[in-house]
Amino acid sequence: MNGHDSELMESVLISSGFQRVDSEAAANIVILNTCSVREQAEHKAIGRLQQLARRKALEKNFYLGVSGCMAQNLGLELFRRVPALDFAIAPGSIYAIGEVLKRLEHGEKQIFLANGDIETFAEDDTNFCRRKITRVSAFVTIANGCNMNCAYCIVPKTRGRETCRPINNIMHEVQFLVANGVKEIILGGQIVNFYGIRKIPFENGKSPFVQLLEKIHTIDGLERIRFLSPHPSGFRDDLIRSYSDLPKLCPHVHFPIQSGSDRILRAMRRSYTRRMALEILGNLRRSIPAMAISTDLIVGFPGEMEEDFHQTEQLFNEIDFDMAFIFKYSPRAGTSAAAMGNQIPKIISEERNQILLKRLAVTSLRRNQLFLNSHQSVLVEASSAKDPRILWGYTPHHKKVFFPAPEKMIGKIVDVKITRITTCALTGTLASE
Ligand code: SF4
Structure with missing residues (x-):
């Protein structure tokens, strides 16, 4: 969503008469679109803002701003931490970016827009x-x-x-x-x-x-x-x-299940049970048998006992996920889980993470094997950074496919015969356009 918000701000700025330039050095407005999901991301963004703030002292017409989740999360505190900051806009107010810049040009200082300050x-x-x-x-x-x-x-x-x-x-x-x-x-x-x-x-x-x-x-x-x-x-x-x-x-579903233990799902305040999730996933695979399923999982959530993790492991084995994003829980200030007792030692989260990653390597490979020797329609996105003679794109099941083909195929849907698979991608040859 952040990538898309950046695109939106670009559209709004262009329609307000601003121009895009090719490098940060050539820009006289720099906006950092930020993420707050982990504290580390915020620390990095503050460091980067402090670096950029040095340009303010040297260039009269240079404006520095922050958009995205960090703007809402830290609010006015941001101006205290980076006094040279000109504006901060929360995600729900980014449509006002053009207006904010015009207000700055008219001499206003340190403008802050929170979520809800404008119609999203x-x-x-x-x-x-x-x-x-x-x-x-x-x-x-x-x-x-x-x-x-x-x-x-x-x-x-x-x-x-x-x-x-x-x-x-x-x-x-x-x-x-x-x-x-x-x-x-x-x-x-x-x-x-x-x-x-x-x-x-x-x-x-x-x-x-x-x-x-x-x-x-x-x-x-x-x-x-x-x-x-x-x-x-x-x-x-x-x-x-x-x-x-x-x-x-x-035929690809991302199903963020987070845990296989009802006790942990309750503690996480997820509004479903393990049984409900399994039933839905079963119905999805019954409706489209080759349905690709990916998930998000958190290991080491506060209070996650061996038995809870075992249930996640079992669920993981049962579903045969095509892909999983497995996160080691880390406390995030401002969330209720950060204040919970029974925080799990990092070493245990790491161990559980490794167990699931190993398992994922097996299930991804097994799922990808279903496509070996099949013909797949691939929406061609681009050429490979390593070798421009190789193009890549995605199948409807969201499998990434590499195959040799001329650049003119980019943007088309082509028929590719899959000849080789790995845990994370398929390789093939062009069958027809
Ligand atoms: S559903 Fe839960 S995890 Fe997803 S954005 Fe909302 S609060 Fe966060």
């Missing part, structure tokens, strides 16, 4: 029309913020309450992207599958998110739809059915 998603917003399209796959924000309260997560504090973007405005952006060569869109938000849940009524048993998927599916020229990140509790039958009803919806 205006019905008539057209800033997306200035998006610089660099890839055949594009991210489209449909919601921002989160109303959940997971014990380990700072996001509700930094991105604020959930807001959702009007359907028509999303449709206009997707139509614009497709008209400009985009073939795949990734619908994004903190919990995408809760999209509009409090604002838009269900229709024929279909949630607002499924209604949105169906609308987007009708756009001619759009080939693939993905979404990120969903919440396990939002996988109701209507969404599961969409995978068979909507051919453009790619």
Whole structure:
């Protein structure tokens, strides 16, 4: 989402009359778009801001700003830590970036905009029309913020309450992207599958998110739809059915399960149980047998006993994940988990992390083996940095494929025969265009 927020700010700035330059040295406005999910990221950003602040002393027309989660999390404290800072804008207010710069030009100092200070998603917003399209796959924000309260997560504090973007405005952006060569869109938000849940009524048993998927599916020229990140509790039958009803919806689900132990899920304040999660995953694989499933897992959450970890291990074995992002829990100031007793020693988290990583190497390889000698349609993204004669792209199951082909294939969907697999990628030869 941060990458996409940077693109949005660029669009707003260009429409406000600013220009993009090729290097930081040539810029007279530098904005650091920040992440707060780990404390380490904030320390790095402050260090970088302090370095950049030296330019303020030397250049009269140089403006320095911060956007993103750190702006909301630290607020006015940021100006104390970096006195040369000109502005700080929370994620929900980034659309006001052009206005903020104009206010600075008129002599205002140290401007701070928090989440909620401006309307995040205006019905008539057209800033997306200035998006610089660099890839055949594009991210489209449909919601921002989160109303959940997971014990380990700072996001509700930094991105604020959930807001959702009007359907028509999303449709206009997707139509614009497709008209400009985009073939795949990734619908994004903190919990995408809760999209509009409090604002838009269900229709024929279909949630607002499924209604949105169906609308987007009708756009001619759009080939693939993905979404990120969903919440396990939002996988109701209507969404599961969409995978068979909507051919453009790619057969890959990211399902952030976090733990296999009910006791830990409760402590994390996740709103589902192990049984519910297994049932949903079973239904997904029954509906699309080769469905690729990736997940997020946290090991070493406060109070995680051997038995809890064992349950995560068992669940991990049962599901055969295609991919997993396994995090060693680290306390994040400002979250309730940071104040919990029973913090797990780092050495134990590391051990558990290694156990799951080893297991993942086996399951990823086994899942990738399913594709050996098959033909896959690959959306070609770019040429390899190491060898420009090799192109790469993704299959509908989100498997990265490398294959030799001429550069003119970039942006197309091609048929590739898979001849070799590893744990993290497939290799093949071009079968036809
Ligand atoms: S649902 Fe996701 S974004 Fe929201 S609090 Fe939980 S982990 Fe954070």
